[in-house]
Amino acid sequence: MWKETTKRERNMKIFREELDEFLPTSILDFHVHILNSGVVPAGERFDCAGHPIEKYDLEDLTCDLADLYPGRAVSAVCFGFPDVRYDLQKSNNYLAEKCDGIRFFPFRLFDPHESSDAFQKDLETRRFVGIKPYPDYVRRSNINDVEIREMLPDWAMETVNALGLIVMLHIPRKARLADPLNQSQIIELCAKYPRAKIVLAHIGRAYFLKNITGNLENLKDIPNLFFDLTMVSNWEVLEYLFQRVDGSKIFYGTDIPLGLAPGKSVEINDQYTYVTPVAWHLSISDDHGKLVFTSFIYEEIRAIKKAVQRLGLGRSFVEGMFYSNGMRLLTARNSI
Numbered sequence: 001m002w003k004e005t006t007k008r009e010r011n012m013k014i015f016r017e018e019l020d021e022f023l024p025t026s027i028l029d030f031h032v033h034i035l036n037s038g039v040v041p042a043g044e045r046f047d048c049a050g051h052p053i054e055k056y057d058l059e060d061l062t063c064d065l066a067d068l069y070p071g072r073a074v075s076a077v078c079f080g081f082p083d084v085r086y087d088l089q090k091s092n093n094y095l096a097e098k099c100d101g102i103r104f105f106p107f108r109l110f111d112p113h114e115s116s117d118a119f120q121k122d123l124e125t126r127r128f129v130g131i132k133p134y135p136d137y138v139r140r141s142n143i144n145d146v147e148i149r150e151m152l153p154d155w156a157m158e159t160v161n162a163l164g165l166i167v168m169l170h171i172p173r174k175a176r177l178a179d180p181l182n183q184s185q186i187i188e189l190c191a192k193y194p195r196a197k198i199v200l201a202h203i204g205r206a207y208f209l210k211n212i213t214g215n216l217e218n219l220k221d222i223p224n225l226f227f228d229l230t231m232v233s234n235w236e237v238l239e240y241l242f243q244r245v246d247g248s249k250i251f252y253g254t255d256i257p258l259g260l261a262p263g264k265s266v267e268i269n270d271q272y273t274y275v276t277p278v279a280w281h282l283s284i285s286d287d288h289g290k291l292v293f294t295s296f297i298y299e300e301i302r303a304i305k306k307a308v309q310r311l312g313l314g315r316s317f318v319e320g321m322f323y324s325n326g327m328r329l330l331t332a333r334n335s336i
């Protein structure tokens with residue numbers, strides 16, 4: 001089994017010694033991918049940090065959350081895998097039907113090439129609390145040329161804004177958070193659609209310090225812009241964010257099932273890479289078997305804890321980040 005949870009004694013040791021006291025009793029994971037059966041093309045597998053899987057459904061998630069966080073009540077924001085080759089409809093239907101909107105909150109994968117009527121009807125009549133666009137859905141020949149406004153055309157944002165929904169935004173372009181076009185289009189998007197809530201996934205994909213340094217100034221005070229910590233295990237990046245952005249705008253997230261795998265993202269010479277025990281297209285792998293790994297998730301929590309402690313942030317900051325900030329956003333729709 002490739003999953004690094006407390007089912008392994010050495011992870012249980014990490015949990016008991018480093019995480020148990022730090023983690024609040026309620027946890028909301030704001031960034032989980034679900035892959036129900038039949039979404040991946042027949043005969044293929046999703047490469048989960050070097051571990052091929054055929055599916056990852058809500059039953060799998062329920063088991064893994066119990067193994068990851070013993071004694072915690074855990075809820076999650078769930079969406080499919082945004083791969084143009086996967087069955088988007090099947091994924092969205094599964095989440096709309098199976099997520100209860102109490103423990104598991106469904107977001108709808110969004111492809112700007114789909115029918116606007118179906119999109120609008122889905123959001124108006126089903127349980128979706130947000131949408132998940134992705135650069136790949138724009139289908140540019142060079143993925144680095146994609147712009148945020150192509151991922152989120154006006155016709156879609158008008159519906160999202162009217163319904164007060166959330167957008168889980170994985171920003172495009174090589175320079176990520178440091179890209180001036182990204183910066184200006186994020187500002188424009190938030191101003192034009194003030195009832196929409198925009199969440200920058202992976203802190204705008206700033207996995208190394210130089211990518212975030214100086215790049216929060218124009219974003220930190222936008223009232224409908226939020227930050228998710230998913231897969232960021234660089235404590236310096238986290239510390240930089242925690243120092244500058246109001247705590248209520250920060251949400252914990254993990255990229256489960258990827259986050260369950262053994263590995264860590266590391267910064268090298270103003271760049272980053274993932275390091276994993278087995279080969280993965282996004283990582284450098286430990287071919288010599290030099291290291292004993294734990295999950296990306298536990299590495300992320302370790303880094304969060306370190307940044308929190310260095311800054312002397314209190315329990316209310318931690319509880320907000322791990323639970324109530326995100327929950328407030330998810331339930332706000334009902335009160336609009």
Ligand SMILES: [Zn+2]
Nearest residue numbers: 031033230255
């Ligand atoms: Zn993700």
